[in-house]
Amino acid sequence: MNYPSEQQLTDQDLLQRYKTDGNSKWIGILFDRYAILLLGLCMKYLKNEEDARDSVQQIFLKVLSDIHKHDVVYFKAWIYQVARNHSLMQLRHHKEVELKENHMPGTAEIEDHSGHVQKDLLLENMQAAMGMLNEEQRRCVQLFYLDKKSYQEIADETGYSLLQVKSYIQNGKRNLKLLLEKYSKNKR
Structure with missing residues (x-):
């Protein structure tokens, strides 16, 4: 009986094998398929090759830790969204650092830490939703x-x-709202 080579396996087959035996080799094959796409996406947002390469590595680690938390049907769409969200968070962080560095010396800086935590939690919930x-x-x-x-x-x-x-936008917006309400109740 001829078994398909690892490269002939579908994304879904590789995900299933990973979930079955926990061997990160399967995720590695999947990740290799989309590494160039992810690098291009990160470059688009971050405009810096070194930052983009670092982000791709961080995304791979995130995928390894988060894949079990999600029922991923379309890996390419899911990893694209993970990479996009990661890049946006990197940009947001970079802008916050830039704003702090550009403050006039002697100005009072009041940082509402709980506000940042709430925003981060909302963004995580939004990504999941x-x-x-x-x-x-x-x-x-x-x-x-x-x-x-x-x-x-x-x-x-x-x-x-x-x-x-x-219709898709209206229903998607309504469903997002319901999911976010559900997440916020579960976090209390």
């Missing part, structure tokens, strides 16, 4: 709210009708 949406809703919500595209641009890019785009 986005992963729970169906593919159409997730894609339309991301394009509309995060990429700031119009309904027409989303319809052109996805092939969905304008009515479908509006």
Whole structure:
């Protein structure tokens, strides 16, 4: 009986093998498939090759630690979202550091640590909630709210009708709200 080579296995097969035996080799193969995509994505956001390469390594570690927490159906879409969120967090952190460094000497800096913790928690919950949406809703919500595209641009890019785009965004927004409410109740 001929078994498929590791490179012939689908993303879903590799995920299933990892979940079955815990061998990180399966995630490594998956990660290798998308490493160039992730590097390009990180470069797009971070504009610095060294930072982008560091981020890809951090994303790999995050994937290893978080993959069991999620029911990943489409690995490519999931890892893309993880990388995008990571890059945005890096940019946000960089801007915060830049703002602190640019303060005039002698000005009082009041840091509301609990506010940062709350925002970080909200972002983590939002990331998890986005992963729970169906593919159409997730894609339309991301394009509309995060990429700031119009309904027409989303319809052109996805092939969905304008009515479908509006529906996916409306339902996705409602589902995100419900999921975030559920997460906030569970954290109390």
